[in-house]
Amino acid sequence: MTVLDIKDLSVDFATETGTLQALRKVNLEVPSNRIVGVVGESGCGKSTLINAILGLLADNGSVTSGQILFEGESDLARLDGDGMRALRGQRIATVFQDPMGALNPVLSVGKQMRDIQYRSGRSRKEKDALSIEMLRKVRIPDPERRLAQFPHEFSGGMKQRIAIAMALLMRPSLLIADEPTTALDATLEVAIIELLKDLQKQIGCSVLFISHHLGVIAELCDEMIVMYAGEVVERGSTRDIFHNPRHPYTRKLLACDPARLSRREPRLPTIPGTLPDLRNRPKGCVFQARCELADDVCSKMPPDTVLSASHVARCWHAGETAGAAA
Amino acid sequence: MTAEPLLSVSDLQVRFRIGGMMSALAGRRTEIDAVAGVGFTLERGQTLALVGESGSGKTTLARAVNGLQPVAGGSIRFEGRETRDLTKAEWKPLRRKMSMMFQDPVGSLSPRLSVRSLLAEPFAIHGLSGRSLEAEVERLLALVGLPRDFADRYPHQLSGGQARRVGVARAVALDPVLIVADEPTAGLDVSIQGEVLNLLNDLRDRMGLSMLIITHNLHVVRQIADRMAVMYLGRFVEEGETEAIFQAPHHPYTAALLSANPEPDPDKVHNRIALPAEVPSLLDRPAGCEFHTRCLFAQDVCRTQAPAPSVAGSSRLTCHFPLNAGLSAAQTIAAS
Numbered sequence: 001m002t003v004l005d006i007k008d009l010s011v012d013f014a015t016e017t018g019t020l021q022a023l024r025k026v027n028l029e030v031p032s033n034r035i036v037g038v039v040g041e042s043g044c045g046k047s048t049l050i051n052a053i054l055g056l057l058a059d060n061g062s063v064t065s066g067q068i069l070f071e072g073e074s075d076l077a078r079l080d081g082d083g084m085r086a087l088r089g090q091r092i093a094t095v096f097q098d099p100m101g102a103l104n105p106v107l108s109v110g111k112q113m114r115d116i117q118y119r120s121g122r123s124r125k126e127k128d129a130l131s132i133e134m135l136r137k138v139r140i141p142d143p144e145r146r147l148a149q150f151p152h153e154f155s156g157g158m159k160q161r162i163a164i165a166m167a168l169l170m171r172p173s174l175l176i177a178d179e180p181t182t183a184l185d186a187t188l189e190v191a192i193i194e195l196l197k198d199l200q201k202q203i204g205c206s207v208l209f210i211s212h213h214l215g216v217i218a219e220l221c222d223e224m225i226v227m228y229a230g231e232v233v234e235r236g237s238t239r240d241i242f243h244n245p246r247h248p249y250t251r252k253l254l255a256c257d258p259a260r261l262s263r264r265e266p267r268l269p270t271i272p273g274t275l276p277d278l279r280n281r282p283k284g285c286v287f288q289a290r291c292e293l294a295d296d297v298c299s300k301m302p303p304d305t306v307l308s309a310s311h312v313a314r315c316w317h318a319g320e321t322a323g324a325a326a
Numbered sequence: 327m328t329a330e331p332l333l334s335v336s337d338l339q340v341r342f343r344i345g346g347m348m349s350a351l352a353g354r355r356t357e358i359d360a361v362a363g364v365g366f367t368l369e370r371g372q373t374l375a376l377v378g379e380s381g382s383g384k385t386t387l388a389r390a391v392n393g394l395q396p397v398a399g400g401s402i403r404f405e406g407r408e409t410r411d412l413t414k415a416e417w418k419p420l421r422r423k424m425s426m427m428f429q430d431p432v433g434s435l436s437p438r439l440s441v442r443s444l445l446a447e448p449f450a451i452h453g454l455s456g457r458s459l460e461a462e463v464e465r466l467l468a469l470v471g472l473p474r475d476f477a478d479r480y481p482h483q484l485s486g487g488q489a490r491r492v493g494v495a496r497a498v499a500l501d502p503v504l505i506v507a508d509e510p511t512a513g514l515d516v517s518i519q520g521e522v523l524n525l526l527n528d529l530r531d532r533m534g535l536s537m538l539i540i541t542h543n544l545h546v547v548r549q550i551a552d553r554m555a556v557m558y559l560g561r562f563v564e565e566g567e568t569e570a571i572f573q574a575p576h577h578p579y580t581a582a583l584l585s586a587n588p589e590p591d592p593d594k595v596h597n598r599i600a601l602p603a604e605v606p607s608l609l610d611r612p613a614g615c616e617f618h619t620r621c622l623f624a625q626d627v628c629r630t631q632a633p634a635p636s637v638a639g640s641s642r643l644t645c646h647f648p649l650n651a652g653l654s655a656a657q658t659i660a661a662s
Binding site: 156213242267 | 517523604
């Protein structure tokens with residue numbers, strides 16, 4: 001079953017200087033029990049995508065086409081405020097980058113965890129018992145005592161684990177994790193990845209994991225999408241993308257990661273050029289201005305070239321670029 | 327060129343007061359040693375990276391070197407001159423030679439100044455407005471690879487990478503000999519990160535700069551630093567040549583940090599060295615080796631006796647049981 005199925009989603013923002021096309025024909029599937037990574041650089045539309053799913057687009061933003069099917073029934077792009085509120089926090093939970101900002105500094109952790117269970121109909125005792133169980137799952141030592149403490153009494157890594165515990169408290173079917181490890185040290189980052197992997201299996205939810213850290217995506221995700229300037233330029237299994245990238249942008253992005261270099265290089269690879277102006281998108285392929293393979297055909301909108309059952313790239317040259325064709 | 331290293335730091339201590347009178351009355355400690363006896367030298371043209379987890383004292387050490395942080399003990403010699411007790415007026419000419427790049431690329435630029443004013447500011451501060459400022463601004467923009475018309479932009483009109491370039495331009499404006507850069511690539515996309523590192527490497531080669539770089543991105547360290555120092559609770563636990571440390575870390579903490587680096591390969595099998603427990607509080611430093619509470623290899627002696635500094639290969643370290651010099655960390659684990 002597919003937990004989240006996004007079809008041809010486009011999102012525009014009305015700005016003083018014209019219409020900004022933030023997302024254009026985004027296709028994305030999150031199957032149940034899977035971790036799907038979203039990777040892309042600043043300005044690629046990762047945050048807009050999340051906000052569209054959560055119904056939290058700014059007032060000047062609107063979904064101009066497409067649908068966001070959640071659990072095969074509700075179209076989140078058209079759901080009203082009440083409908084969204086019933087899903088958020090219950091069926092769709094989120095963890096954000098800044099753990100301190102996610103917790104209320106003046107309420108104890110226990111109180112905040114009870115509040116999340118507002119709709120559960122449980123007694124206070126039952127709620128606390130569940131909170132303790134969840135805190136134990138995220139490996140907070142001595143959770144009974146910790147429940148009465150306030151966010152400032154926890155370290156950064158613990159706060160993020162608490163945020164994860166709170167997100168998973170209602171056993172959502174979809175967890176959206178937006179750069180949850182970016183603010184943490186590498187040692188804590190690794191611990192959070194391991195934890196998310198474990199919890200995902202235990203709870204049986206799906207995870208949409210947004211990150212610009214390729215190493216984290218490689219380690220955690222089953223499938224992934226690569227975004228550039230508001231488009232999904234490539235999607236497939238994590239193995240497909242890392243071992244056989246077919247979109248020129250994906251290749252360049254992977255090549256830029258210094259983690260792939262096992263010795264000191266005199267010059268690090270970069271991607272020359274800049275993002276296109278989203279108010280004035282180029283006709284045809286969005287990456288053509290920075291692409292070495294671009295030719296006449298690229299001035300027409302490229303198709304989503306299907307390379308294998310799971311692997312799709314939005315490029316005219318996707319089928320021909322790799323020497324080792326699948 | 328003299329035999330004296332550009333920067334020579336010995337037994338440096340930086341202390342912070344915490345809590346107030348109430349803590350003192352209650353008999354609690356009111357001081358922490360954020361930097362507790364650090365020593366190193368930096369040669370001309372060399373780059374040293376400081377790595378370690380949050381709170382290990384990296385930024386405090388860099389600020390002390392730059393005279394932004396009062397020092398409680400030890401010595402800092404810059405070009406052979408002790409800087410510890412210099413007055414503000416005495417510091418000012420030194421600051422021309424030693425510039426700082428702060429962590430947040432946009433936040434470290436005043437939002438109300440145009441790029442032109444931001445780049446001209448160092449000249450004004452050091453009384454160099456006699457030079458043709460417009461020409462200097464153009465020179466600096468060209469140096470960091472920004473178009474000339476960027477002089478009229480304000481920080482909010484810059485992307486993170488562009489703001490970082492302006493930060494670099496400001497840092498090199500007065501031809502310094504040392505740049506202290508606090509997380510120069512944090513928060514930047516990987517492609518932009520490469521550009522900034524290439525730029526810093528270029529400038530170093532062209533201007534013969536020395537750099538002291540703080541980062542917790544170990545991949546960055548490998549690409550830019552000749553030497554690296556690993557900090558834990560305000561002390562160096564291992565310091566040596568970057569490539570040698572990457573090949574064979576000697577201190578278990580270094581090995582754990584290196585193994586905690588997620589790599590962009592889904593089929594990579596990780597031999598991680600777990601770091602159990604939390605970082606201890608500076609108020610309550612563990613006895614013996616301060617790393618023993620999180621060390622997989624800790625023995626009885628580590629809990630009672632602080633290890634003396636030792637040398638292994640090109641590294642200086644403090645550990646009773648350094649990891650085998652010939653083996654990588656993963657092999658050591660497999661063998662144990």
